[in-house]
Amino acid sequence: MKNWILATSLMIISLFGCTPNNVTKDDTLKKYFDEWKADGTFAFFNNGQGDFHIYNLPRYTDGKYLPASTFKIVNSLIGVEKGVIKDSTSIINWNGAGSGRAECDANLSMNQAFRLSCPNWYQELARRIGATDMKKYLDTLGYGSFSPDFNMEEKLDIFWLDNSLKVTADEQLGLLKKLYFEQLPFLKRTQRIVREMMLWEDDANYKLSYKTGWGVTEEGNQLGWIEGWIEENNHPYFFVLQIESPDANFDMRSARLDILKKILKQYGFFEGKK
Structure with a gap:
């Protein structure tokens, strides 16, 4: 087991250029998941010092799950880069079909749809991008994996x-870091447009940017994400939080932000002293 953990850590190190001493397994974070009776993982990357703090390392490196609405980051990047939409103010008109969410059944700009996390808007964006270009950009990014028999034409919008x-x-986490530093295979303008939509909190002490995601696993469990970065004194720190619960009534919307903020507070953020 120890050899496996070391090998996994070395894999992370190869991705981010860290040293073995900079990967810390942080089990003190378990209490925040336990408060919500949930499983999951959390990773925090201090870009300035190049060090990782990770809770549940095996799940962080090897656990593969649907991205849910965090894919709106990639979908937005492709849509802008391909010219399907000009920028975050571009509007896609509602087609009249009910989505189950009244706030999403309207003519919305990309910024509105991104921040409301409207699936129907982004499903239409995917259809406008098309299967060929969607696959091409995903292959270029090397983002995620599909089963061998996956057909993009059949599943383009879902x-x-x-x-x-x-x-x-x-x-x-790797995608977020590259997005922040404009290192993805997209124009810098494209990356800036998407990055700016992720900013949620901006005050004198810090800036907090993130995207959430919420879906259902193949086992029927609720699966949630919240991922992004926090900036203090012009230094970025990257994070990814993933939560899973078998409870059909689990309050994922509250749990994600509650766990994230408690962890960041434990790490000394929100006071502008970093």
Whole structure:
């Protein structure tokens, strides 16, 4: 087991250029998951010092799950890069079909749809991108994995929601870091547009940017994400939080942000002293 953990840590190190001493397994974070009676993983990357703090390392590196609405980051990048939409103010008109969420049944800009996390808007965006270009960009990114028999034409507007596409938390964090530093294979303008939509909290002490996701695993469990970065004194720190619960009534919307903020507070954030 120890050799396996070391090998896994070395894999992370190869992705981020860290040293073995910079990967810390942090089991003190378990209490926050226990408060919600949930399983999951959390990773925190201090870009300035190059060190990782990870809770539940095996799940972080090897657990593959549907990205759910966190895929809106990638979908937005592709839509802007391909010219399907010009920028975050571009509007896709509602087609009149009920989505089950009144706030999403309207003519919305990309910024509105992104922040409301409207699946119907982004399903239409995927259809406009098309299967060929969607696959091309995903292959270029090397993001996630599909089963060998996956057909993009058949699942173009649902693959990030129905467990066809699966990603690890490690892949999610890697994408975020590259997005922040404009290192993805997209124009810098494209990356800036998407990055700006992720900013939720901005005050004198910190800036908190993130995207959430919420779906159902193949086993029928609720699966949630919240991933992004926090900036203090112009230094970015990256995080990815993933939560899973078998409880059909689990309050994922509250749990994600509660666990994230408690962890960040434990790490000394929100006071502008980092």
